[in-house]
Amino acid sequence: xxxxxxxxxxxxxxxxxxxxxxxxxxxxxxxxxxxxxxxxxxxxxxxxxxxxxxxxxxxxxxxxxxxxxxxxxxxxxxxxxxxxxxxxxxxxxxxxxxxxxxxxxxxxxxxxxxxxxxxxxxxxxxxxxxxxxxxxxxxxxxxxxxxxxxxxxxxxxxxxxxxxxxxxxxxxxxxxxxxxxxxxxxxxxxxxxxxxxxxxxxxxxxxxxxxxxxxxxxxxxxxxxxxxxxxxxxxxxxxxxxxxxxxxxxxxxxxxxxxxxxxxxxxxxxxxxxxxxxxxxxxxxxxxxxxxxxxxxxxxxxxxxxxxxxxxxxxxxxxxxxxxxxxxxxxxxxxxxxxxxxxxxxxxxxxxxxxxxxxxxxxxxxxxxxxxxxxxxxxxxxxxxxxxxxxxxxxxxxxxxxxxxxxxxxxx
Amino acid sequence: xxxxxxxxxxxxxxxxxxxxxxxxxxxxxxxxxxxxxxxxxxxxxxxxxxxxxxxxxxxxxxxxxxxxxxxxxxxxxxxxxxxxxxxxxxxxxxxxxxxxxxxxxxxxxxxxxxxxxxxxxxxxxxxxxxxxxxxxxxxxxxxxxxxxxxxxxxxxxxxxxxxxxxxxxxxxxxxxxxxxxxxxxxxxxxxxxxxxxxxxxxxxxxxxxxxxxxxxxxxxxxxxxxxxxxxxxxxxxxxxxxxxxxxxxxxxxxxxxxxxxxxxxxxxxxxxxxxxxxxxxxxxxxxxxxxxxxxxxxxxxxxxxxxxxxxxxxxxxxxxxxxxxxxxxxxxxxxxxxxxxxxxxxxxxxxxxxxxxxxxxxxxxxxxxxxxxxxxxxxxxxxxxxxxxxxxxxxxxxxxxxxxxxxxxxxx
Numbered sequence: 001x002x003x004x005x006x007x008x009x010x011x012x013x014x015x016x017x018x019x020x021x022x023x024x025x026x027x028x029x030x031x032x033x034x035x036x037x038x039x040x041x042x043x044x045x046x047x048x049x050x051x052x053x054x055x056x057x058x059x060x061x062x063x064x065x066x067x068x069x070x071x072x073x074x075x076x077x078x079x080x081x082x083x084x085x086x087x088x089x090x091x092x093x094x095x096x097x098x099x100x101x102x103x104x105x106x107x108x109x110x111x112x113x114x115x116x117x118x119x120x121x122x123x124x125x126x127x128x129x130x131x132x133x134x135x136x137x138x139x140x141x142x143x144x145x146x147x148x149x150x151x152x153x154x155x156x157x158x159x160x161x162x163x164x165x166x167x168x169x170x171x172x173x174x175x176x177x178x179x180x181x182x183x184x185x186x187x188x189x190x191x192x193x194x195x196x197x198x199x200x201x202x203x204x205x206x207x208x209x210x211x212x213x214x215x216x217x218x219x220x221x222x223x224x225x226x227x228x229x230x231x232x233x234x235x236x237x238x239x240x241x242x243x244x245x246x247x248x249x250x251x252x253x254x255x256x257x258x259x260x261x262x263x264x265x266x267x268x269x270x271x272x273x274x275x276x277x278x279x280x281x282x283x284x285x286x287x288x289x290x291x292x293x294x295x296x297x298x299x300x301x302x303x304x305x306x307x308x309x310x311x312x313x314x315x316x317x318x319x320x321x322x323x324x325x326x327x328x329x330x331x332x333x334x335x336x337x338x339x340x341x342x343x344x345x346x347x348x349x350x351x352x353x354x355x356x357x358x359x360x361x362x363x364x365x366x367x368x369x370x371x372x373x374x375x376x377x378x379x380x381x382x383x384x385x386x387x388x389x390x391x392x393x394x395x396x397x398x399x400x401x402x403x404x405x406x407x408x409x410x411x412x
Numbered sequence: 413x414x415x416x417x418x419x420x421x422x423x424x425x426x427x428x429x430x431x432x433x434x435x436x437x438x439x440x441x442x443x444x445x446x447x448x449x450x451x452x453x454x455x456x457x458x459x460x461x462x463x464x465x466x467x468x469x470x471x472x473x474x475x476x477x478x479x480x481x482x483x484x485x486x487x488x489x490x491x492x493x494x495x496x497x498x499x500x501x502x503x504x505x506x507x508x509x510x511x512x513x514x515x516x517x518x519x520x521x522x523x524x525x526x527x528x529x530x531x532x533x534x535x536x537x538x539x540x541x542x543x544x545x546x547x548x549x550x551x552x553x554x555x556x557x558x559x560x561x562x563x564x565x566x567x568x569x570x571x572x573x574x575x576x577x578x579x580x581x582x583x584x585x586x587x588x589x590x591x592x593x594x595x596x597x598x599x600x601x602x603x604x605x606x607x608x609x610x611x612x613x614x615x616x617x618x619x620x621x622x623x624x625x626x627x628x629x630x631x632x633x634x635x636x637x638x639x640x641x642x643x644x645x646x647x648x649x650x651x652x653x654x655x656x657x658x659x660x661x662x663x664x665x666x667x668x669x670x671x672x673x674x675x676x677x678x679x680x681x682x683x684x685x686x687x688x689x690x691x692x693x694x695x696x697x698x699x700x701x702x703x704x705x706x707x708x709x710x711x712x713x714x715x716x717x718x719x720x721x722x723x724x725x726x727x728x729x730x731x732x733x734x735x736x737x738x739x740x741x742x743x744x745x746x747x748x749x750x751x752x753x754x755x756x757x758x759x760x761x762x763x764x765x766x767x768x769x770x771x772x773x774x775x776x777x778x779x780x781x782x783x784x785x786x787x788x789x790x791x792x793x794x795x796x797x798x799x800x801x802x803x804x805x806x807x808x809x810x811x812x813x814x815x816x817x818x819x820x821x822x823x824x
Contacts, residue, residue, distance in 0.1 A: 016468055050488060056428055058495040065498070068506050069491035072484040076462060079481035083470040086477070094480050098510070099556060144511060 003125075004034040005170040007136065007158035010044035012173045012232035013077050016084075022173065022232055023084040030090055030130045037121070037165060039136040039158040040081055042073025047137075063108035067138070067148045071097070074135035074154070082133045092131035093124065097138035097146065102157070104139035104147045111139060111147035113156065116164040134161065152213025159216045163223035170220070170227050171241075172212065177231035178242035179204070179211055181408040182259040187400045189409040193257065197247045200257045201227075203351040203385045208262035212244070220244060247353055255354030255361060256406040259399050265295070265347045266318045267377060267389055270309040270325065272337025275302040282334045283309060283325075290324035292317045295347075296380040296389060306337075310378060312389055315343050345377060348398045349387040350406065362386045368405040374398055415537075416446040417582040419548065419570035422456035424585045424644035425489050428496075434585065434644055435496040442502055442542045449533070449577065451548040451570040452493055454485025459549075475520035479550070479560045483509070486547035486566070494545045504543035505536065509550035509558065514569070516551035516559045523551060523559035525568065528576040546573065564625025571628045575635035582632070582639050583653075584624065589643035590654035591616070591623055593820040594671040599812045601821040605669065609659045612669045613639075615763040615797045620674035624656070632656065659765055667766030667773060668818040671811050677707070677759045678730045679789060679801055682721040682737065684749025687714040694746045695721060695737075702736035704729045707759075708792040708801060718749075722790060724801055727755055757789060758807045761799040762814055774798045780817040786810055 006029065008022045022038075029036050041047075050070045054061050078094040085092035100120060104111035121132045136154030141147045149156050155172060162170035177192060179201065184190040196204075198221035205214045211229055220227045226249075230241025243249075273279060280299070287294055292313050300308040313321055318341050328334050355361045365386050369376060374397065378389040390398055403409065418441065420434045434450075441448050453459075462482045466473050490506040497504035512532060516523035533544045548566030553559045561568050567584060574582035589604060591613065596602040608616075610633035617626040623641055632639045638661075642653025655661075685691060692711070699706055704725050712720040725733055730753050740746050767773045777798050781788060786809065790801040802810055815821065 016465060019469070053428060053488070053492055054495060057431070057492050058499045061495055062498055062505075065491040065495045065506055068494075068508070069488050072488045075487075076465070076481050076484045079477045080465055080469050083466060083473055083477045083481075086474055087470045093474075094477055096480070096558075146508075 002034050003037060003165045003167045004029055005037045005039065005158050005162040005165070005167045007039040007154060007170065007172045008041065008232060009154065009172070009174045010041040010047070011175040013040055013081070014044040016080065018232070019077070019080055019084050023081060023088060023090075025173070025232070026085060026131055027088050027090050034168070035125050036131045037161050037167070038081060038131055038133045039154055039161060040074060040077040040133060041136050041154045043077055046073035046076070064145050067108050067146045071135070071138040071146050071148055074137050078133045078135040082131075085131050085133070090131055091129045092133055093129060094133045094135070095121070096135050098140040100134065102139035102160075104141060104149070106141040106143060106147070108141070108145075108147055110150040111141065113139060113149070113160045116160055118164055121165075152216060155213045155216035156219060159219045159223075159225050159227065162225040163219065167225070170225050172227065172229045173232035174211065174229060175231065175233065176211055176229075177234055177240070178229055179209070179244070179258070181257070182399055182403055183261070186261075186396055187403050189403055191409055191411070193242050194411075195243045195245060195250045195253070196257055197250055197253075197353050198244060199247070199384055200351050200353055201244045203349070203382070204258055204260050207260035207347070207349045207351065207385070207387065208264075209258070209260050217244065252412040253354060254352060254406065254408060254412045255358045256350045256352040256408065257354075258351050259402045259408065260349045260351060261395055261399055262347045263392065263395065264315050265312050265345055265389060266315045267310060267312050267342040267345050268318065268321055269340045269342070270336045271340065272306045273309050274335050275305055275307040279334070280309075282328070286324045286328040286333065287313075287321055290320050292321045292324060296378045296387065298378050312345075312347070312378060318343065344392045345389050346392045346395045347387055347389055348395065348402065349385050350402055351385045353384050355384050355386075364405060365402060368401050369398060372397055372401050414446050415449060415577045415579045416441050417449045417451065417570050417574040417577070417579045419451040419566060419582070419584045420453065420644060421566065421584070421586045422453040422459070423587040425452055425493070426456040428492065430644070431489070431492055431496050435493060435500060435502075437585070437644070438497060438543055439500050439502050446580070447537050448543045449573050449579070450493060450543055450545045451566055451573060452486060452489040452545060453548050453566045455489055458485035458488070476557050479520050479558045483547070483550040483558050483560055486549050490545045490547040494543075497543050497545070502543055503541045504545055505541060506545045506547070507533070508547050510552040512546065514551035514572075516553060516561070518553040518555060518559070520553070520557075520559055522562040523553065525551060525561070525572045528572055530576055533577075564628060567625045567628035568631060571631045571635075571637050571639065574637040575631065579637070582637050584639065584641045585644035586623065586641060587643065587645065588623055588641075589646055589652070590641050591621070591656070591670070593669070594811055594815055595673070598673075598808055599815050601815055603821055603823070605654050606823075607655045607657060607662045607665075608669055609662055609665075609765050610656060611659070611796055612763050612765055613656045615761070615794070616670055616672050619672035619759070619761045619763065619797070619799065620676075621670070621672050629656065664824040665766060666764060666818065666820060666824045667770045668762045668764035668820065669766075670763050671814045671820065672761045672763060673807055673811055674759045675804065675807065676727050677724050677757055677801060678727045679722060679724050679754040679757050680730065680733055681752045681754070682748045683752065684718045685721050686747050687717055687719040691746070692721075694740070698736045698740040698745065699733060702732050704733045704736060708790045708799065710790050724757075724759070724790060730755065756804045757801050758804045759799055759801055760807065760810045760814065761797050762818065763797045765796050767796050767798075776817060777814060780813050781810060784809055784813050
């Protein structure tokens with residue numbers, strides 16, 4: 001038995017006609033000898049409509065009721081997909097999350113998958129069913145209530161099913177035809193990648209590439225699920241899309257796989273902070289408690305016993321960060337002369353597993369930006385990425401220059 | 413503990429604003445000391461939209477998938493109603509059918525309720541919850557799949573909950589303010605009834621009055637559930653609406669409670685049927701097998717060994733009846749000279765428990781129609797109703813004349 005997981009996002013099931021097109025792809029995989037688990041999102045717009053209802057009804061909503069309401073959209077698509085397949089004489093039935101049951105934690109609206117028993121669906125496959133259509137994004141808590149997995153939850157559902165069933169591959173159908181070296185709207189030289197390593201995809205996803213949800217890539221990496229991203233609007237072929245896979249499965253690759261960027265960053269500087277042991281904990285503890293996602297951190301050289309501490313965080317968390325720092329100061333936990341927020345910045349990153357074995361990649365990035373006259377405000381690095389914060393106005397220029405400098409328009 | 417069941421139909425929860433108005437009524441009953449089970453329909457239009465999706469996808473749909481799809485609307489309303497109540501500081505939570513669990517037969521799209529365990533909800537009431545919001549119209553089959561109860565299923569859900577929990581009353585909120593002596597669109601003399609007996613309501617519902625679903629009235633009668641029909645668009649008062657109750661609870665009533673009518677009737681005449689023992693079974697057996705709902709039957713006096721057999725059925729079953737009779741003739745089961753369908757008729761009925769003790773009610777009906785020059789085509793009677801088939805053009809005249817003749821514009 002060779003099981004394939006196919007996931008169709010909201011735009012791929014937006015109308016009955018598109019559901020039919022998606023079902024045809026499923027039918028072809030069945031004809032190829034696969035048993036298929038199809039994970040569906042809600043028809044595009046439906047979940048947003050339901051979220052709107054909830055937020056209008058109750059701004060500080062009970063997340064358990066939120067989940068009960070917003071999970072409705074996926075149930076509709078699952079039933080319609082099963083019916084469409086049956087019309088094509090493909091034996092299929094739908095499962096809602098609680099019917100599998102896809103067991104999750106009780107963290108409503110952001111639940112984590114705990115367990116996916118396979119017996120129910122495998123028994124149906126044994127009885128001759130060819131396709132199990134599963135409503136994505138949802139599960140059931142230990143208390144028997146409906147949970148949802150949060151943004152991008154259907155990708156995560158798909159990868160989790162692929163892991164639980166030992167699927168041959170997990171195909172994510174979406175409205176783009178794969179993972180690109182950078183956003184094609186920024187440079188026409190952007191090139192679709194045939195393959196990309198899990199680690200690279202993970203960095204790209206966390207750094208702002210929207211094609212896959214971070215958690216789904218994490219999960220795929222942990223269970224070594226072969227993940228393919230492809231467009232539901234193009235002809236099927238085995239070469240279509242981008243395969244996200246283990247490093248070993250990539251024969252040749254550029255040193256840098258892609259250039260990511262994010263406009264949603266802010267740079268915050270705490271001025272005149274007392275430079276003493278434990279000061280970092282005293283600052284970042286309260287920020288973490290306030291739910292501020294601090295990304296990059298730079299501490300300046302100390303002068304006269306004080307220093308400046310600079311960090312970046314998502315732009316919509318600036319107010320929260322300011323309040324947390326003000327409160328900590330008022331409580332006597334820290335002292336500082338001032339707090340300056342610069343929201344006119346962006347983050348540009350290069351990502352590539354090749355950096356591990358190639359020296360001088362970061363230096364080449366800094367050189368390239370300097371040659372374009374772009375001033376770097378903050379830098380962070382990891383084993384396979386280098387990120388810099390620069391003025392927002394340089395975003396396109398920086399991305400294009402780096403894309404050229406690392407030769408990303410050509411495959412290795 | 414005094415439990416009240418309140419059911420809100422689709423028009424009563426059509427928008428968030430209307431859900432708020434409905435929730436206010438629930439809140440007032442909680443303030444009056446009740447624990448409340450609220451049964452909700454889908455927001456008006458939602459179920460039709462989903463049914464449309466299913467029918468477009470698969471004309472001969474798998475009823476199990478139909479149920480999975482069309483039950484989505486009620487789940488959304490249930491969650492939104494719970495959130496709305498919480499916003500008003502009324503402790504509430506939602507239940508989907510499978511969570512109760514409301515156990516039904518496996519007859520998908522027309523399932524019957526088998527059992528409603530009360531322990532889950534009663535425990536929550538014990539813990540201080542005041543309102544259980546339950547998605548109407550749906551349940552779970554022995555196989556663990558979602559079922560729906562068919563048209564008017566939310567009324568039936570409400571009455572079944574009232575019976576299971578021994579509720580003080582079951583209030584059905586709808587877009588009319590009660591049960592009328594006849595349709596106010598036919599005569600302005602139509603009068604709202606304060607009370608009506610179960611048996612009368614049952615006849616009126618089966619005879620075309622659309623205010624309550626027949627099955628819900630049957631269930632209320634069997635378990636002696638006090639059922640009140642009232643408008644969600646009028647001010648609350650204890651005197652509002654119509655109470656459907658046992659005969660003993662009605663002190664005074666008119667001999668005739670109401671005049672019902674239906675335009676969806678057809679008169680079929682089988683001409684020249686051989687008059688022999690067993691001929692009725694030979695005719696109506698095949699009709700029943702073909703799913704034709706035969707209502708009235710008249711057999712003419714036999715002449716020369718043959719007779720005419722006249723029956724009525726819903727107008728949209730005429731084709732099916734013709735095919736069933738044609739097939740039976742071709743198979744040699746019956747013989748007849750011709751089959752004539754008259755679709756230009758209507759059924760007018762008078763209903764009242766007072767008929768049991770008053771002679772001459774039927775005679776007075778026939779007299780009244782004769783005085784108006786209306787020819788009666790077929791008659792049927794039961795203990796508490798008399799129905800006649802007349803030409804469609806006489807519908808308004810017949811209803812108005814009967815309403816006047818039995819003095820229905822005045823209470824007894």
